[in-house]
Amino acid sequence: MREQRTFCRICEAQCGLVVEVDDHERVVGVSPDREHPVSKGYACVKGTSLGDLHHDPDRVDHPMKRVGDRWERISWAQALSEIGARVRALRSAHGDRCIAHYTGNPTFFSFQNILWSASFLEALGSPNVFASHSIDVNNKFEVSRLLYGLPTVHPVIDLDRASFVMLLGSNPAVSQMSVIQAPDALGRLRAIEQRGGQVVLIDPRRTETARKVGEHVGIRPGTDAYLLLAMLHVIAHEDGADTTVLRGVASGVDDLLAAAVPWSPERVAEITGIDAVDIRRLARAYAVADGAALYVSTGVNMGPFGSVAYWIVQGLNLLTGNVDAAGGLLVPPGAFDTMALAKALGHGDPGDERTLVSSLPRVAGAFPVGALAEEITAEHPERIRALFVSAGNPVHSVPGGELDDAFGELDLLVCIDLYRSETGARADYVLPATDMLERSDFPVAWANLQPTPHAQWTPAVVAPIGDRRPEWEIFSDLAEACGSSLTGPTLCNALPRLNRLLARLPGDRRVTPDLLLAGLLRWGRTTTLAELRRHPEGVLLAPTEPGSFLGQRVPTDDGLVHLGPPELVGDLPRLEALAPSFAVEDGTLVLIGKRERRSHNSWMHNTPGIRQPSTNAVLVHPDDAAARGLGDGDAVDVVGGAGSVRLPVRITDDVVRGVVAVPHGWGHDGGGLGRADALGGGNINRAIPGGTAWLEPVSGQSIMLGHRVRVVPATRSITAERDDVAVDLP
Ligand code: SF4
Secondary structure (H helix, E strand, C coil), rough: EEEEECCCCCCCCCCCEEEECCCCCCEEEEECCCCCCCCCCCCCCHHHCHHHHHHHCCCCCCCCEEEEEEEECHHHHHHHHHHHHHHHHHHHHHHHHHHEEEECCHHCCCCCHHHHHHHHHHHHHCCCCCHHHHHHHHHHHHHHHHHHCCCCCEEEEEECCEEEEEECCCCCCHCCCCCCCCCHHHHHHHHHHHHHCCCEEEEEEHHHHHHHHHHCCCCCCCHHHHHHHHHHHHHHHHCCCCCHHHHHHHEEEHHHHHHHHHCCCHHHHHCCCCCHHHHHHHHHHHHCCCCCCECCCHHCCCCCCHHHHHHHHHHHHHHCCCCCCCCCCCCCCCCCCHHHHHHHHCCCCCCCCCCCCCCCEECEEEECCHHHHHHHHHCCCCCCCCCEEEEECHHHHHHCCCCHHHHHHCCCCEEEECCCCCHHHHCCCEEEEECCCCCCEEEEEHCCCCCCCEECECCCCCCCCCCCCCCCHHHHHHHCCHHHCCCCCCHHHHHHHHHHHHCCCCCCCCCHHHHHHHHHHHHHCCCCHHHHHCCCEEEEECCCCCCCCCCCCCCCCCCCCCCCCCHCCCCHHHHHHHHHHHCCCCCCCECCCCCCCCCCCCCCCCCCCCCCHHHHHHHEEEHCCCHHHCCCCCCCEECCCCCEEEEEEEECCCCCCCCEEECHHHHHHHHCCCCHHHHHCCCCHHCCCCCCCECCCCCCEECCCEEEEEEECCCCCCHHHHHCCCCCCC
16 A cells, blocks of 8 residues: 555646545545645545546547447557547648547646647648637636737736735536636635635635625626726726826726726616625725725636626736735746747737637637537538547537537547547547546646645656556657658647657656756746655745836737727627626526535546435526425526526525526436436536627627526426527627
8 A cells, every 4th residue: 555645637626635545446435635825624525536447447448439320449550540630631632631539628727738739730731729728717818818918817806915806607616717827725814814805706606605605695697897897987087096106017007997987886787786885995996905806707807798707807906016015916937938939939919810610719729619610510621520629528528519419420420538528429439538547737827826836746646557558658649640741840840859859868868748847947046846756746936026027028019918808809899799688587587507515517427436416406596496386396497599498496596586597517418427417407508508609798708697597387388488488798
């Protein structure tokens, strides 16, 4: 028996863990690491179930090939050779652009996946990368690029010193916080109250977090941007905030302030359902607090105005002097300069590439996944014909269901994953990747997102089971098999050949992810891989210096924050146009999502050690239930613009009247996730309209929340109801 320290990579918190491994390389226990300098013994059930994930009998352990209705186990050599031959033939017949790649959320929690998957298509000469971030966070990436010069720059709350924090569309008690690495976020919010500060949660639902901390303020779904504009109206136009300091570090200040002119608290009260008195009270409490922060998460990102909301959050945090200030928001430098690296890799420039049909640009290196179906089915010689999907399940996660049909038009679908998901069920090949206990790692994507700067590295805890392989090797070999060019700077086309040359020398001299990491850390000069090996619990880095970002490290070309980008200013008329629609009562309810502690997005439902509820449910306010003659537990059809889902009702006054809450990610039916399939439930994405008609225009984010739906007893015809659904968002 041995113990090995590592860290979880399911969500942003990346909590420290201690793994017990027996003499047969079986993981027999996973517990929170009390020695971890940041998580300090905190972890949730998902992290402590990683052993079950590792040994889950439903995992894909060998390359699998679909032969008719059967799945056949094949060797890696056969898989690479057959996939390579098919991709080469397609490229030769239709050009490089006919190859595409979709990367899912776990990509961003894997040092090697981030680097190698990004270079895979580059090595094949295709721009067709699609990513799951366009279904939950594209707004933040694009707004940060416009304001700060890079999609990855997001000032993070100085949680342990803040005295006022307002969270919109965020539920840390269940899902920690997004785009910030803050384990035990709930505990840290409670600590704010314990030291006399204030926590406010703006949400259409009294969330699990709101039950435990702070003041809950209910809001109509999709209207957070109006609330933020009204707060800016109060602070800038009613109270005349001093803009002198801001003008020294930012351009476009007048454009930001002008955006708020039309949105008085009285007007916004009609839209949001929040009283004007409360809007002024919250705005002023925030403005005068000594160390304050506004923060939005997926409940806002996935709505109709995610980009404007995030823009105004940044503007307010800057205007009130809270960015780059103790107790406000800081931009940590990281263990090495990831901003300089990102700039050098061209991440600040979306480039000229556009999708073929709707001419959409890339955001954070990827086209919007809402455009994927039409890029496959287009009548165009360069349409997508072969798709690689790594660490993702777009058939299940993307709204609208168009991908179901579109995938039937592909000549080749290859999935690289832990499981054969709903997407894998449609694949020609499923290739087994290692899980997080089977690979070394470093949380590179979060270097600038840590309220408590630290560095941690983990070796692989156990050897891979069966034929599971690390993703960097899979992508390198696939690129070569698919005919990557002989030259070029990408990891995928250069490394396989280099490593074959190095293999002729004595010893193991391959260029591996760890070797690259060692070089990057040496360049950063804050720690070394050797030190991280000696301290597997992680090491604290120097605290972020307030005043070290604005005017000094802002990675725009002129060093200023750009507060008036035309793209964002140009989206304001849409807010005007839609403002009257939010208070309309027409018998429909407004759909929101809901996070759950035991799952993460569309996965972790299959992990044997996690007891899931028997199914997912529809949360409805008692008044709305009574108006429809619904009793608790009744089956209902949730009918949206794309279709319907049948689920049981749960009646609760946790949701505000007029709102219906349904969690995403349920309703598995692919056949490869035996336990998840048996749980039943329904996939709400089948009711939500998808495609390019439902993209938030600034960022290409799929609008997944705020749609109007009908909730009807399951005995009634859903077809008739579907025809008169009012779908009135942009
Ligand atoms: S909160 Fe849970 S899922 Fe997230 S990193 Fe920690 S243990 Fe993993």
